[in-house]
Structures are given as structure tokens and as C-alpha cells.
Amino acid sequence: MEEPTKKRKILDVRQSVPFCSQTALAAICKNIAEHGLPDKHSRRDIWQETEELLHNSSMQKYGSLFLTAEAETVKGGQQKLLFVNFLSLLAGVFHAAGPFGMWLLDFHERHPSSYESPWDAVIYADEIHPGNQLSSSSRKSWCVYISFLQYKSLLSREDFWYCLCIKRSAEVGELKAGMSQVMRLILESLFGTRVPETGVLLSSPAGQLRLHFRLHMLLQDGAAHKAVFSNRQDTGCKPCPLCSNIFQLKDSENNNNVWTQFLKRSDCIVASDNELMASWERLREASSGPSAVFEQRQKAAGMTWSAHALLSSKTLQELNICRPSTLYCHDYMHCLVSHGVLNEMAFLVLEDLTENGLLSKDWAMLRQWLEFWNLPHAHASFKLDVLFTSKAVASYRKAGSIKLGASEMLTLCKPLQFFLQSNFLSNGLQEATCRAFIAWADVLDYAHSIQGLQNPSPPRFLHLVEQALQATALAGFSEMMRPKHHWPLHLPDCLQRWQQLPSCWPLERKHKIPRKYGTLQFGLEAYNKAVMTGVTQEHVGKLLKDEELFMSSSHLVSKTALGKPLESLLKANNWFLPGMEASATCRLESGMLCKSGDILFYRNASTSSTAGFPWACGSLKHCISVAGMELAVVLNFLFERERPGTHATVWRSLPDRLQLVRLEDLLQPATYSFGNDGCVTCLLPAPLSAAR
Incomplete structure (x- = not known):
């Protein structure tokens, strides 16, 4: 008689396969339990499916998905720059008629682009450091992303930014003009054909549209602006690259902090695009003269001139893209x-x-x-x-x-x-x-x-x-x-x-993806291609399959059947209906996640109960859904008072004030503190505090 087979332990699996985190292994096992083992699951199968996803004919309508350009190095040689063909990426993902394609059709119909009124592209560049930041800088990389200002509040979600390029900083440092040349080559490739200007044709079985766009913003922190626009900032005589009347001379007679003299916007004279480009042109003319004189002129102008820099591109100048003043947007987060x-x-x-x-x-x-x-x-x-x-x-x-x-x-x-x-x-x-x-x-x-x-x-x-x-x-x-x-x-x-200032918090979250792939990539020769392939296939997969990503209204997350206690509560208040579902989590219109137990502000039909204060406040108990309607069960607080001169309000929690609130009326969760008197002090979150 055979002995009964012992149940296999998950620890046995972890000990017998290459390392992955406990969370990752648990998620893999759960996915297999729910959906079964994929028919093909070898390493080669993963590679083949990635190739099929990224290199099929629909992803090559405007050329190969990954393009290369020759960049000039300091030593006189050439280095290959690999970057994503944004036009082919858009066309390929749209052609699949997945959630992204359906959403973009609807969004473009509500916010149309045309030759006379194109969409406004925004580009963001920043450095990331995958792996152990204390042990090595070999994986440190520059990342470049693109999106559209027309997305507005959707720019606060990382998946609405598209990765254009990932390149190791050590390689960027070998190039003439460094990151400025990288940005120049990417922009020349993207806009040099004038296709974005005349319109990118996107077609799918669900419909088609022609998307017109132009470059309208370069959003970066100070270090990235310095690298891309070749300005010297506080290492030169012009510490602000935009203000033509701020100079900082390091001599014995002028040791005062220059910033104390410019405390108002009216104190500053902001240079125009033409003035900055004229200064750049004068440096070009002086570059053939004595090196010592040329260096003094660069220091005085606050710029480091190079024939390979972004501002030296004749192609971009003809396209009116070299606009160093009006493209310049500081990242308020950094x-x-x-x-x-x-x-x-x-x-x-x-x-x-x-x-x-x-x-x-x-x-x-x-x-x-x-x-x-x-x-x-x-x-x-x-x-x-x-x-x-x-x-x-x-x-x-x-x-x-x-x-x-x-x-x-x-x-x-x-x-x-x-x-x-x-x-x-x-x-x-x-x-x-x-x-x-x-x-x-x-x-x-x-x-x-x-x-x-x-x-x-x-x-x-x-x-x-x-x-x-x-x-x-x-x-x-x-x-x-x-x-x-x-x-x-x-x-x-x-x-x-x-009319907006994009937030860079989503881009910090976006950095987690290249960091994840970069940390696991040990071969530096194929580093850029391997990381870009991993980042692109993951993003394309989300755009093709993740329907929740394109839900801009408030909605429940991971709905389940009602539990017995919740069902009893709903029946006791005459709120129960057959077919109800529940969730402990909802995503608000702002993109914030809100969970049961959070104290939040919400719209109130009447301000009489809040003494004129425009919003109600309460504790979220449950989220429920029935017949296409989504509601929140909220314990409504009694308004006590506002704290003068602060963003704080005081409320009293009473046990018998449960009410149903439409999910779209929930605004923002709050930071709060319970006092000894039973009152709750809530700090009004943004944007409510700014609207007050």
C-alpha cells in the first residue's frame, strides 16, 4: 500500500527556485492557482512572447519600436543611443483596441487636436539609481518620459507617462554635451519628420483618429535643466538661467547673498527665448577664439556651449523647438x-x-x-x-x-x-x-x-x-x-x-519600474536595451489589459459578497437590496485610495449642519455597490468649530449618525487626531485647503 502524498509546502518551492521575494512568490502561486499554469513557461518562451508583443507589425507603423542614433563622444568616437519610437508605440497600443485605445478614442473626441490646435507634449528627464546606492554607481541611469498636458489630473497617475529612453549615466558622461545631446537626438527623431505636427494616424477596429501634438514643456528639477539646457546655474555668474539681471560675482567686495535682493517677481527681468538664443549664438562665434576668453564668456553668460548640445540643433531651431525660456518649467516637488x-x-x-x-x-x-x-x-x-x-x-x-x-x-x-x-x-x-x-x-x-x-x-x-x-x-x-x-x-x-503645474510624485513612482529591472540586470553591455525592453513590455501590457487604469470616476476596488455583519447593518437601516456587493477600498476621483476606517471630507447637500463650512466630515465604514450604483456607508461627524488661522477643523463623533453617501461625493481622506474630550481634529487636505 502506497503512502499518502505529503502536501507540498511553499517553503520547499522557495528553497528550490532562484530567489524572489516572499510577496512575489505568493503572488505567482496565487495566480497559477486561479488561472492555471501557462502552456509555455520556459525562459525562451518569455523572450519569444516579449518579441511578439513589442515587434509585431502593428508596433512598427512608424518604424521600429526601438530606434538607434549615433551620438558623438568626447574622445571623438561614436556611441549608440537606443530610445523608444513614441509614434510607433502609440500606434501599436491603439491598434490593439484594448482599454487604452477605447479610452483615447473617447478622450480625443472630448478634447480634439488639430493642426491649428495641437496637443501639448511635456517631457521629463531625471536620474535614477537602481541597485545598492552605497556600493556602486555603474547602474545609475538617466530616464526620459513623455506625456500630454491635455491629460491634466491624469498626469498624477504614473501609467499616463510613457518611457522614451533609459541610458546609463556613465555612458551619458562620455558624450559631448552629455544629456543635452541625448535630448537633442530624441527630439530630432520625434519631431524632425513633422509627423506630430501634421498628425499621427492612429487606427484600430474600434475607430481611428489623427493626433496632432507639439513640444510645449520641459519639466525637470534644477540638475536636469542644467544638464539638458547646458546652463551653469550657481556655478557661473548667472545663477538663475531665466533672469537676465541676476549676477553673482565671487569677489572679496561682494559677499552678500544675491537672493536676498530679489524677493519679488517685479525685481526680476526674465529673458526671452530670442535673448537666450542670441547669447548662445554669441558663444558659438566666440568658441573659435582664445580658450581663456571663451571660458570667461561662458561663465558670464551662465552657459556651456557645445556644437552637439540641444540649443545648437539647426533642425530643432527650424521647428521652433529651441525655446529655452518658454519651455522651461521648474519641478515644484524637488x-x-x-x-x-x-x-x-x-x-x-x-x-x-x-x-x-x-x-x-x-x-x-x-x-x-x-x-x-x-x-x-x-x-x-x-x-x-x-x-x-x-x-x-x-x-x-x-x-x-x-x-x-x-x-x-x-x-x-x-x-x-x-x-x-x-x-x-x-x-x-x-x-x-x-x-x-x-x-x-x-x-x-x-x-x-x-x-x-x-x-x-x-x-x-x-x-x-x-x-x-x-x-x-x-x-x-x-x-x-x-x-x-x-x-x-x-x-x-x-x-x-x-494653467497647470504637473506634479512629479507620479514620476518618482514611475522610476520604480526601471529601478526594478535595472537592479536585476547585471550585464552592463546590454543594460540599456534589457531595462528598456522590460519597462516597455510591462507598460504596454498594462495599457492593453488594465481597464481600471482608465476609470477616471470614483469606483470600488476588488468587490466581494456582503459579509454577515454588514448585511445585518444594512438591513437594520433598511438599506439592504439583493445582489449587493462590498469592498473595503475605493479609489476617489482624485486618484487617492480610501479604505474603511479612514476619516474623510465629502460633499454635503446642506451646510446648515456645518455652520457654513462647505464640506461634511466622517469615518468611512463600508463601500457598497448595487445595480450600477456605488455608495459609501459613513459615520457622519457633528461639526464643532474651525481653528482660526489654521487648516484644522474640530468635529464630534456620535454613534448613531450613519448615512449613505454617493461615492463620487467623497473628496479626500484627512490626517486626524482624537482629543481627550471625544472630539476629532482634522487637518484639511489639499486641494480643499487651497479652495477654502
Whole structure:
């Protein structure tokens, strides 16, 4: 008699196959259990299916999906530059008539493009560092992405940005003009044929359209702008590449911080495209002269001239793409919260409070205060108080800045702002110091709200920026000002020009994909092609199959049958209907995920119960769906009061105030704190705070 077969353990599988994370292995096993083992599953089969996906005839309508160009190296040789043929990518994915094709047909019908009124392309370039950042820089790479400004709020979703190029930084450094030549070759290939101008024909079994577009924005941080536009910024005499009247001469007689002299937009004279191109042309003429004189002229102009740079392209000049002033858009995320202004201002303010005896040296009062605040469940893994352990505070003091990533600083900003308002400013303590940080927090709040505002106001935005610069000077922090303090003066101009400021948080999330493939790619010879192939096939797969990606309205995520407790609750309130489904998670119109237990703001039919406050507030209990209608079961809070001069409101939670709310009326989850009196203090999130 045979012994019964032992059940196989998943640990046995993990020990017998090449390494992958526990999460990845669990997901693989779950997928196989639900959908079965693929008929073909060898490594060669994976390669063949990738080739079939990316190199079929529909993906080559405007040429091969991957193009190469010859780039000139510093040593006089040539280096191949591999990049994606964006026109073929669009045509191929559209032809499949999947979710992307159907969505684009509908979207283009509502927002048509034409020769006279083309769509506006936006390009973003940045460096990423796959693998262990402490051990090697060999995988450090430049990434270039493209999208369209017409997408508006959809630009906050990473899958609406398309990867054009990934190239190792070490190879870019070998090129004449570096990243500027890379951008030049990509733009010459994309726009040089004038096909985007005359219209890209996209056809599928579901219909066809002709998409016209032009380059209208280069969105980058300071380092990328410096590399792409060949400007020297603070290493030259013109630390701001846009302002023609700001000069910084490093001599013994002029040691003042130049930024303290330009605290208003009216103080700045912004150079036009023609003026900057004329300066570039004068450098070209001087390049044949004595090298010492030429270097002095480059330093004075704040530019590094090269015949291979972006601005030297005759093709792009003829196409009117060489517009170094009107294409230039600062990335407010890097400017304000990625080793930015708010990181430094937070440190300066907290240190000032420490020096005046209002905070202990380890900032224990702040750490204890942050323990009382709760974040939305989407940020459940992030704890505010752990940012200010004794070890962390010591590292901040050593760096002279709050060393946090952009998302961490954004999350911290409102609680820290309220901490200063409620504990010090309201008591008349260190008012000038506290107002400096609060003013910059208001700048960030407005910038982060722009995508969600119906009519964002450039004058109001400029007023907030100038107010923040004045507050910084009044607090005695003038000498700490850096170029990042000046850049926000140009953001209202960008808002005026484009009526929006795209956020770069989705692009930081987008970077996770090339990082993932780059970390696992050990052969550097085929690195660029392997990573670009992996990134492109994954994105194409999502565009062809992920229907939820193109749902712009609020909707439930992962619906299931009703549980017994929820069914009983619905019946007790006479809300139950046969066929109901439920979910613990919903995605709001803004793109935010909201989960059961979150406290959120939502639209209210009447403001009488909130004393004129425009929104209601409550705790999300359940999300339900029936007959095509999606609703939220919310425990409605009783409005108590607003905290004057802050973004805080106080509410009272009562157990018998359950109500049904349409899912589209849910606005934003809030950061909140329960008080000893049973009240809940909620911090109004962007864009509600900017609209208030």
C-alpha cells in the first residue's frame, strides 16, 4: 500500500527556485492557482512572447519600436543611443483596441487636436539609481518620459507617462554635451519628420483618429535643466538661467547673498527665448577664439556651449523647438520638499525654537505631539513620530536640514505647520520664525492643490511665494537662501502659461519600474536595451489589459459578497437590496485610495449642519455597490468649530449618525487626531485647503 502524498509546502518551492521575494512568490502561486499554469513557461518562451508583443507589425507603423542614433563622444568616437519610437508605440497600443485605445478614442473626441490646435507634449528627464546606492554607481541611469498636458489630473497617475529612453549615466558622461545631446537626438527623431505636427494616424477596429501634438514643456528639477539646457546655474555668474539681471560675482567686495535682493517677481527681468538664443549664438562665434576668453564668456553668460548640445540643433531651431525660456518649467516637488526649501526651513525653525529654550535639544515635544496624529490607511506604513527619534534629530543637525524624501516631507508638512500654529504662534512665541515655515507650507499647499482647483490663480500663487520670501527675510534666514528659494518666483509664470503645474510624485513612482529591472540586470553591455525592453513590455501590457487604469470616476476596488455583519447593518437601516456587493477600498476621483476606517471630507447637500463650512466630515465604514450604483456607508461627524488661522477643523463623533453617501461625493481622506474630550481634529487636505 502506497503512502499518502505529503502536501507540498511553499517553503520547499522557495528553497528550490532562484530567489524572489516572499510577496512575489505568493503572488505567482496565487495566480497559477486561479488561472492555471501557462502552456509555455520556459525562459525562451518569455523572450519569444516579449518579441511578439513589442515587434509585431502593428508596433512598427512608424518604424521600429526601438530606434538607434549615433551620438558623438568626447574622445571623438561614436556611441549608440537606443530610445523608444513614441509614434510607433502609440500606434501599436491603439491598434490593439484594448482599454487604452477605447479610452483615447473617447478622450480625443472630448478634447480634439488639430493642426491649428495641437496637443501639448511635456517631457521629463531625471536620474535614477537602481541597485545598492552605497556600493556602486555603474547602474545609475538617466530616464526620459513623455506625456500630454491635455491629460491634466491624469498626469498624477504614473501609467499616463510613457518611457522614451533609459541610458546609463556613465555612458551619458562620455558624450559631448552629455544629456543635452541625448535630448537633442530624441527630439530630432520625434519631431524632425513633422509627423506630430501634421498628425499621427492612429487606427484600430474600434475607430481611428489623427493626433496632432507639439513640444510645449520641459519639466525637470534644477540638475536636469542644467544638464539638458547646458546652463551653469550657481556655478557661473548667472545663477538663475531665466533672469537676465541676476549676477553673482565671487569677489572679496561682494559677499552678500544675491537672493536676498530679489524677493519679488517685479525685481526680476526674465529673458526671452530670442535673448537666450542670441547669447548662445554669441558663444558659438566666440568658441573659435582664445580658450581663456571663451571660458570667461561662458561663465558670464551662465552657459556651456557645445556644437552637439540641444540649443545648437539647426533642425530643432527650424521647428521652433529651441525655446529655452518658454519651455522651461521648474519641478515644484524637488524645489520645495526633495532636499528643498521646506526641508531647510523646518530645520531652521526647530533649531531656533531649541536655541530659545522652547524645545529640548532632542525635539521630544514634537515627537510626542506627532504620536497623536493618524494618517489615512494609504499611508499606514508611515509613522510621523519615528521621523524624530534622537538618532534622526542628530543626523538632521549634522546635515543642517530635515533629511526626508519628498513624500515624507509632504506628509509631515501639515501636522508640523499646525504644531507651530497651535503651540507657539497662538501664544505669541517666536512669531517671525514660525511664520516663515508656515508661509512656505502655504506655498506647497497651493502648488499641490493646483491640479484639483477649477480656476487656479497665478496672482494668488505669486502672492504666497512673495509672502514666504519676505517672511524668510524677516525671520533672519536671508543668508541661508539658496537658488531653490528663488525658483518658486517663476512657478506662477509657469501656471499662467500652462494653467497647470504637473506634479512629479507620479514620476518618482514611475522610476520604480526601471529601478526594478535595472537592479536585476547585471550585464552592463546590454543594460540599456534589457531595462528598456522590460519597462516597455510591462507598460504596454498594462495599457492593453488594465481597464481600471482608465476609470477616471470614483469606483470600488476588488468587490466581494456582503459579509454577515454588514448585511445585518444594512438591513437594520433598511438599506439592504439583493445582489449587493462590498469592498473595503475605493479609489476617489482624485486618484487617492480610501479604505474603511479612514476619516474623510465629502460633499454635503446642506451646510446648515456645518455652520457654513462647505464640506461634511466622517469615518468611512463600508463601500457598497448595487445595480450600477456605488455608495459609501459613513459615520457622519457633528461639526464643532474651525481653528482660526489654521487648516484644522474640530468635529464630534456620535454613534448613531450613519448615512449613505454617493461615492463620487467623497473628496479626500484627512490626517486626524482624537482629543481627550471625544472630539476629532482634522487637518484639511489639499486641494480643499487651497479652495477654502
